[in-house]
Amino acid sequence: MTTSALRIAVLVPCYNEEAAVATVVADFRKALPTAAIFVYDNNSRDRTVEIARAAGAEVRSERRQGKGHVVRRMFADIDADIYVLVDGDATYDAPSAPRMIDALVNEHLDMVVGFRVDQSVAAYRPGHRTGNWMLTSFLSAVFGQAFKDILSGYRVFSRRFVKSFPVLSDGFEIETELSVHALELALPVTEIETPYYARPEGSFSKLNTWRDGFRILGTILKLYRSEKPLRFFTVIGVFLMLISIGLAIPVIITYLEEGIVPRLPTAVLSMGMMIVAALSISSGLVLDTVTRGRREMKLLAYLSQPAIRKD
Secondary structure, three states, X not given: OOHHHOOEEEEEEEOOOOOOHHHHHHHHHHHXXXXXXXXXXXXXXXXXXXXXXXXXXXXXXXXXXXXXXXXXXXXXXXXXXXXXXXXXXXXXXXXXXXXXXXHHHHOOOOEEEEEEEEOOHHHOOHHHHHHHHHHHHHHHHHHOOOOOOOOOOOEEEEHHHHHHOOOOOOOOOHHHHHHHHHHHOOOOEEEEEEEEOOOOOOOOOOOOHHHHHHHHHHHHHHHHHHHOHHHHHHHHHHHHHHHHHHHHHHHHXXXXXXXXXXXXXXHHHHHHHHHHHHHHHHHHHHHHHHHHHHHHHHHHHHHOOOOOOOO
16 A cells, blocks of 8 residues: 555644634645545634635534543544644644655654744744743653653654544643653654744634643643552652651650650651551552553554554
8 A cells, every 4th residue: 555545634623713724724635635634623613613614624523622522532533544633723834744644654653743843933932832841851751751842733643543542631731641652652753843833813822821731740740640650659658758757766766765755646647657658659569560451451452453554
């Protein structure tokens, strides 16, 4: 099977994007003439649906608000060999899509991330740039592998990736979850630089720098807890142990010198914290076994899908 014979689906999540959606559909129709373009409306209150349909896209809807819900519906509904996920705000470069798809096929990858290179000052707000850098650095420190742009909304996936990915997020933290899924299963991925443009006039970002930034950070912590429970609960356990020992030392010294325990509440607190520390580490050991089993199930789901063949 040649690359041109592969079934390609362009997935465009939209919410109040009447100023941009026609441009997105037209640009990707030109860049990928054989691809099917699906616009998923997420309760838009403007003319997004009407404009997208007039532009030639197949329009579907997801009533539960949030990008995570939309991506979950897209991945469940659409059957294709290659999936192109792109935000409907006309900030991403459609001509880069063939290059990203070629990399996915020729290098036998499962995800290609469009690493954003801004083309104007207005394209990338300073708060978003700083937040992206902080979250990307934190993710690299936690999971041990670097992405340059974990929050990019421009990605190309293999069928294997899409059909084995259990979408758990509700909102903009979905990009973080996609990155962690690839890291945890050690899937072959890469990043390709793509131009990033300012939004067209009349289009406004739905991303709140602080609110969504904290949500994404919370998602990383939850994923760290669920994917690396032994390390997570061991850190908590060791921290509680150190506090317990710090509280116990004066009590023990007093007992050795005077033969009495004058600060009984401190002794009880110290003992209680040591017990909780031991329970925390034990919980980590048990959950680590559960996580390994769950990871094996996700890997089996991944392997159950056929790999992309270009010939």
